[in-house]
Amino acid sequence: xxxxxxxxxxxxxxxxxxxxxxxxxxxxxxxxxxxxxxxxxxxxxxxxxxxxxxxxxxxxxxxxxxxxxxxxxxxxxxxxxxxxxxxxxxxxxxxxxxxxxxxxxxxxxxxxxxxxxxxxxxxxxxxxxxxxxxxxxxxxxxxxxxxxxxxxxxxxxxxxxxxxxxxxxxxxxxxxxxxxxxxxxxxxxxxxxxxxxxxxxxxxxxxxxxxxxxxxxxxxxxxxxxxxxxxxxxxxxxxxxxxxxxxxxxxxxxxxxxxxxxxxxxxxxxxxxxxxxxxxxxxxxxxxxxxxxxxxxxxxxxxxxxxxxxxxxxxxxxxxxxxxxxxxxxxxxxxxxxxxxxxx
Numbered sequence: 001x002x003x004x005x006x007x008x009x010x011x012x013x014x015x016x017x018x019x020x021x022x023x024x025x026x027x028x029x030x031x032x033x034x035x036x037x038x039x040x041x042x043x044x045x046x047x048x049x050x051x052x053x054x055x056x057x058x059x060x061x062x063x064x065x066x067x068x069x070x071x072x073x074x075x076x077x078x079x080x081x082x083x084x085x086x087x088x089x090x091x092x093x094x095x096x097x098x099x100x101x102x103x104x105x106x107x108x109x110x111x112x113x114x115x116x117x118x119x120x121x122x123x124x125x126x127x128x129x130x131x132x133x134x135x136x137x138x139x140x141x142x143x144x145x146x147x148x149x150x151x152x153x154x155x156x157x158x159x160x161x162x163x164x165x166x167x168x169x170x171x172x173x174x175x176x177x178x179x180x181x182x183x184x185x186x187x188x189x190x191x192x193x194x195x196x197x198x199x200x201x202x203x204x205x206x207x208x209x210x211x212x213x214x215x216x217x218x219x220x221x222x223x224x225x226x227x228x229x230x231x232x233x234x235x236x237x238x239x240x241x242x243x244x245x246x247x248x249x250x251x252x253x254x255x256x257x258x259x260x261x262x263x264x265x266x267x268x269x270x271x272x273x274x275x276x277x278x279x280x281x282x283x284x285x286x287x288x289x290x291x292x293x294x295x296x297x298x299x300x301x302x303x304x305x306x307x308x309x310x311x312x313x314x315x316x317x318x319x320x321x322x323x324x325x326x327x328x329x330x331x332x333x334x335x336x337x338x339x340x341x342x343x344x
Contacts, residue, residue: 030298035269036172036203036236037163039115039139043067044083044095046323046339050307051277052291054261057193057247059182062097062341065109065145068180068195068243069157072099072107073147077343085337088329092116105149109159115139122168137167145178153184163203163238170207176200176238194244202235240268245275257281273297277305285311293327301330319343 045063048055055063059071062081083095097111116138121130143161150156159178164171180195210233215225245263252258263275277291287309294300309323321341328334 030271031269033269034236035239037139037141037165037174037198037238038269039093039113040141040163040198041239041241041267042085042087042093042115044097044111044113045081046083046307046325046337047279047287047289047309049327049337050289050291050305050323050325051261051279052275052293052305053265054245054247054263054275054277054291056180056195056243056263057182057191057245058259058261059180059193062099062109064147064157065097065099065111065159066095066178066197068182068193069109069145069147069159069178070155070180070182070193070195071147072109072145072157073105073149073155074182075099075101075107077101079341079343081339081341083337083339085335087115087335088332090117099145105155107145107147109145109147110143111145111159111161112142113140135168137165139163139165155182156180157182163200165203165205167205168207169209170205172203172205174201174203174238189249191247192245193247195242197241197243198238199240200238202237204235205233206230237268242266255283271297273300285313287311287323289325301332303328303330317344 043049043053044066045061047061048063048067055067059068060074062079064071078100080098085093087093093115095111095113097109099107099109101107117136119134119136122133122135123130141161141163143159145157145159147155147157157180161176161178162173163176164173176198177200178195178197180193183192185192210231212229212231213226214229215223216227217223243263243265245261247259247261250258259279261277264272265275266272274295275291275293276295278289280288289307291305293302293305305325305327307323307325309321311319311321313319321343323339325337326334327337
């Protein structure tokens with residue numbers, strides 16, 4: 001027990017130190033819009049998002065790669081999850097995640113996330129109807145995860161990933177880490193989860209659209225007036241996010257179960273907020289879920305979330321899962337997310 005407590009204390013210290021060290025506390029400034037790759041903040045999985053994103057202490061499906069990689073070590077089966085959302089402004093969001101248990105109380109995982117949009121016409125002041133050219137923009141991230149049970153009550157996990165954004169002839173990339181822990185507390189079935197996401201390098205747009213021709217001496221008519229150069233763009237940090245949460249399950253009779261969860265979230269590009277969520281499991285084949293996202297966050301367009309799911313077992317080793325989420329985005333369009341999963 002002493003060893004478990006010591007390991008837990010060290011991991012909690014690490015997870016708390018990173019966001020505090022990187023935070024720049026400026027009074028009354030939320031820092032919204034000051035990070036790159038904000039698609040990394042879009043929650044993965046219709047189940048988790050229908051619970052208001054309160055999932056760091058649940059993390060018991062393939063979406064654990066995103067919310068808390070430590071949860072992968074507790075999965076008794078392999079699982080693959082496919083996620084799709086028609087995001088705001090006609091943007092398509094897709095994710096594929098997979099987890100495979102290996103060895104003794106260990107698991108490996110991998111994921112790919114893409115964000116895409118339809119092509120748009122290139123317009124200028126002189127040619128407002130279009131130049132005949134078209135451009136598009138998009139994001140992608142992919143990575144691999146590892147998780148292990150350090151004791152019978154404590155698991156840890158880490159994800160390494162590559163992140164890229166592009167628009168027309170420009171792109172930016174970065175590498176990052178996610179880290180998490182999941183701990184069975186001494187208080188009955190109460191679980192504690194903590195994670196830090198997107199701890200990595202800064203992003204900087206580069207490409208041919210910053211190329212210029214420069215005359216180093218415009219007063220000298222005989223020199224080269226077309227020396228190639230590049231405008232230097234700003235660097236932007238990734239959306240570093242720290243989550244800490246609790247989850248608790250209740251047995252309602254022999255055929256129904258209820259999970260309640262709460263997450264406190266500290267991002268580096270906004271104020272702190274709280275997510276709440278719950279899931280009702282009915283006979284292990286039908287699920288109802290609800291939650292509230294960004295509670296206590298000023299000027300948030302997010303709020304209530306609702307969802308449902310079905311689980312169909314083909315035979316003892318294979319099951320198919322379908323989930324859907326509705327999320328209220330206030331003055332923006334409401335968003336539906338869809339997930340399909342296979343357990344084997």
